[in-house]
Amino acid sequence: MIKAEGLLKRFGRATAVDGVDLVVPTGTVLGLLGPNGAGKTTTVRMLTTLLRPDGGRASVHGHDVVRDADQVRRVIGLTGQYATVDEGISGRENLYLIGRLLDLSRRGAWQRADQMLERFDLVAAAGRQVRTYSGGMRRRLDLAASLVGEPSVLFLDEPTTGLDPRSRNGLWDEVRSLVAGGATVLLTTQYMEEAEALADEVVVIDGGRVVAGGPTEQLRARVGGQVLHVRPVCDRDLAAVAQLLGGVVDGDHVRLPLTDSTALTRALWLLSRSGLGIASVDTKVPSLDEVFLTLTGRTS
């Protein structure tokens, strides 16, 4: 479990993080969402013992990030915004180094390096210097390096920024499999889609403060739930459709708020029994982008 209470960090006069509270229960994913300069990275750096908070406190699995920093470092893995691997040595050497620093024996560290190379599809490039790797390969190696110690808590700071869709999906799958294995994940992102795809809960920060938080669906509901749009083939059927479903006519379609989980199937069942000609049926979901816009008053 990751816990932060009133976390505060100042750089000179500027307050980068201004009293952030968050909780990530064990085995769940929290998406820390916010625009550039919102304080996401600074928060992660404090939680991973890289930066000392100026106020508040935080703990990982009950270990205080300041007092028991070494205990925290034993359970966490960190994947930073930029691939933090040594470009001048090979991928295999990078992973071996991390294994040795985590107190594996020489043989154990080589074995572990080879396992990770296989798992992250880097076997063919294992002996090459990292400077020859593509962006996607570096990210994979970076994530592999974070996972050498089998951390139970993983911090991912904008892990897919700059990745192509295929690499991004691969990384998402990897995160999902880690969570399925019991890992706790804190993920920062600027992409609403990423938070929706991975996170159980979302905390939105802006200007160093939490502006909203909660389960992803709940946050979306604050801006409005799903809405069904039904467009009949003939406009003269609009009133009939509206009456049948209990919705309202809006231009060329009928709008119906989906208030509970059975509302959609009920509407479709009614439509199919009525024999009316229907051109299209759409569910409209407010995106987290819209949520974000509503909460912070500006676009991400």
Next chain:
Amino acid sequence: MTTATQIPAFADRRSGGGPRAVLRHSLAIARRNLVQVRNDPGQLLDATLMPMVFTLIFVYVFGGAIATDQHTYLQYLMPGIMVQTLAFASRASGIGLSVDFGNGLMDRFRSLPIGRSAVLTGRVLADLCRLALGQLVMLTFAMVIGFRVQTGPLEVLAALGLLVLYGFALCWVSAYIGLAVRSPQTVQTVGFLWTIPLQFGSSMFVPTATMPPWLRAFSSINPTTLVTDTSRALLNGGAYGVSLLGALGWVAGLLVVFIPLSVWQYRRRT
């Protein structure tokens, strides 16, 4: 990417921290830095080719003017050039640390449960290997162009030992600069600048007899002079008791000041 499979490599994970763990971690980091050098041997040029070029310039351009003939000057100059080699090569400690901070690699090291001094010690240990190699290369090069050791193998070993020890101390000064100054470019400049007065205000290139009194006074306590004079006596023959004590005093002093200072700066830096 394939799905995760849990593999019990950690069954053989060693437990326990303490000095042994710090040593193990330092050696792992030193290995990484040496693998870097193996992949990019150009990193050895500052410890080998650069001082060779300086030797040739000093011997063949200035040599005749400074001493009676070039060979006499080569005998005088060579121990000094070996000290200069240390000054050149030790800059890599600071530059390397600065680059590691710049590209975020330090974040990875600092998020691992390893001793704070391991990253620094590892860096300096690797540079110590570069320094020692540089000294051997320079001594060989000197012999090829006509330098002759006037003493025995024990004295040669003692000279090399003192030189590497002084280089070790310089690496810690360099490390501190690398941690205290932000950009790698500035680290390069500062790491070069501070060695200039120490090099030229010494007996490294010329005898100090013709210098004005204030410079002679500076030169007589300058560690470069003390290390150079000692090495000169050990390789060419002569008395070295006083300068050796002074040199060892400087080495001890630099280490006592700059190791804790570097570790402190490393902890502080964000």
